[in-house]
Amino acid sequence: MHATTTTLTERRELSAIAYGFIGSKALFAALELDLFTRLDSGRATTEQLCACTSVARNRLQTLLHALTALGLLDHDGAGYANGPAAARWLVRGAPSGFGEYFRLQIGRQIYPALTHLDAGLAGTGAAFDTLAGLLSSPEEAATFTDAQHAGSLGAARALAERIGPAVDGAGRLLDVGGGSGAFSIALCERHPALRATVLDLPAVVEVAGRYRDAAGLSARIDLLAADAVRDPWPADQDVVLLSYLLSAVGDAEIDVVLAKARDCLAPGGLLVVHDFALDDHGAGPTAAALWFLQYVAYHPDTVSFSAGALAERLRGHGFTVLARGELIPGITAALSARSPS
Ligand SMILES: C[S@@+](CC[C@H](N)C(=O)[O-])C[C@H]1O[C@@H](n2cnc3c(N)ncnc32)[C@H](O)[C@@H]1O
Structure with a gap:
């Protein structure tokens, strides 16, 4: 780290x-x-x-x-x-190219949102009343998701490479808060027998459909417009992926999401979490610490965590943690875990 x-x-x-x-x-x-x-x-x-x-x-x-x-x-x-x-x-x-990610998501959305950080810290207000609030606008959702696609493609390929052997033979992947579907696309490209569902907010899955179709995966990636915290998830999944979702939701919502992941996985199914991660002492890395901080401007109940703390939280929901390690150097970690059999 x-x-x-x-x-x-x-x-x-x-x-x-x-x-x-x-x-x-x-x-x-x-x-x-x-x-x-x-x-x-x-x-x-x-x-x-x-x-x-x-x-x-x-x-x-x-x-x-x-x-x-x-x-x-x-x-x-x-x-x-x-x-x-x-x-x-x-x-x-x-x-x-990374410029569109910087221009659209960082320049047009996060930069102005940070003027709300003081109110976020005080708990008296937030930029858009959660990320979901921002993404309820079709225009904002398209800006955010197009940018996220540019930002996530590299990490998606790296994660697909890393977890490849654990996903071999899996039939169904649920990509919760899947955004543009960058991770589903990378995993489906690597595993020809895999079918995926991208679950995200309605305005976001519209955008995901564009990327899915352009990748020639319309027959293998389904789209599900839903709120990951409030709505039911489809059952009998072999793999559940949470990429940058736990950092975006409130502390209590993390537990709701992890419980839903456990309940929708087949016994012994694979949970993969990819997110910002502090080192075990919380003193860095700088980029990860700042990424967690920017969420306070959007949502007063978000929390920051290390990969170790996240692993403990997964164990608390009955998962057996298989592996954890840095994915984007100095920014993110990936964890894999098995649901109870
Ligand atoms: C930073 S983006 C990451 C997208 C994708 N997983 C990736 O890694 O490229 C976070 C995603 O979580 C979604 N999200 C946040 N809260 C959500 C909720 N309550 N229900 C469904 N999706 C949600 C957002 O719409 C957004 O697409």
């Missing part, structure tokens, strides 16, 4: 935290202008970038200076070019 236990001593380190949001917004603004994609074909002058973005020279120049100072762009006498990280991850349509 990538524990962050260093405490700060320098004022400039405090400044980096305090001003960090300005850099975040510079990145999101550049993504909205599609600057990195425009620079994919080669170096461009400020004038050329003004012409294609229609932003006034003085304002665009200031943004270009900021992006260069942040290390996203490189500047020389012939103009601006993408730096290596921007070229690899921020160009729209690149195989490893």
Whole structure:
């Protein structure tokens, strides 16, 4: 685990935290202008970038200076070019592209939601009265889910690879809070006999249908519009997957979800949990700790947890934990467990 236990001593380190949001917004603004994609074909002058973005020279120049100072762009006498990280991850349509995730989910939804963090901490209000509140709007659900798909594909493939042997021979997978269905798609592609159901809120499963059909899996992935906490789940599942669901719901709802997972699994069925995870001391990793914190702006009853604490919670619901380990370095963990036989 990538524990962050260093405490700060320098004022400039405090400044980096305090001003960090300005850099975040510079990145999101550049993504909205599609600057990195425009620079994919080669170096461009400020004038050329003004012409294609229609932003006034003085304002665009200031943004270009900021992006260069942040290390996203490189500047020389012939103009601006993408730096290596921007070229690899921020160009729209690149195989490893991550820009749409940053632009849509982080820039358009989480960034504004965080202005509600103080009210969330005080318990006097939340950004959208839970994530489900935000996702009840078809437009917001599409923005969130398209972004999540871009953000989850890599993790989905990595998880499918890791749990492959445990899923071999399984017939039915229930992907609860499955979002775009990225994990169901990756698992169905790897296991030709597997059929999946993506359970998520109505506006989200609409979007999942698009990704399922584009992957050629319409006959093997069903969509179920439901509230994971309040509505019944289909029974006799061989595998239940909870990816980024437990961090998004309230503390008491975690127990409701785990009990439903146990009850809908066939005896000895496989539960797979993939979520943000703190190290065992809770001192980091930084990215995981901050991801848990942003949920407080949405839902006052969310909690943060380590993989070890989650494993204990699974045992409390009768599961036998098989394995746990980091999936996205410094951010998430994956746990697998068997339901009681
Ligand atoms: C961060 S997204 C993760 C999506 C997907 N599992 C993935 O890993 O790519 C969390 C998902 O949980 C869903 N969700 C949150 N609360 C839910 C609830 N009460 N019922 C059903 N889905 C819910 C959201 O709609 C969203 O699609």
